[in-house]
Amino acid sequence: MSLNGRALTAYRHGLRATKIAFNGDIRMLTAARVQMRNGMIDPPNPELSKEDQIKHLEDIALFLRRNVVQGVKTPQDEARYHLNIHKDTELGDNEDTKIPKRNTLTGGKTSPVGGCCGGGA
Known part of the structure; x- marks a missing residue:
């Protein structure tokens, strides 16, 4: 696969990861996608090679998918949160x-x- 194709695939993985991580939170979803788009236009680490930048984006997508969990206040008790854990969430022991x-x-x-x-x- 060409370098441009790999970059586009990594970008898609990042967009899908933001959808999983920030599902239902339009403000955070929009902010994450704007940040990702800006990073594609103007890379945050220009000193890295293109391959390393693509790997960095894939790592970010994987981190979002596995390690970011939404917490929503429960309507019954304002001091409690419900965690939206999904099938990709990494659960340690x-x-x-x-x-x-x-x-x-x-x-x-x-x-x-x-x-x-x-x-x-």
């Missing part, structure tokens, strides 16, 4: 939070005691 992070202050060793410097919490 809480097991990831139990994995100890690499500590840069101890040279990459995890601290068995906790805290940023090995001190107790």
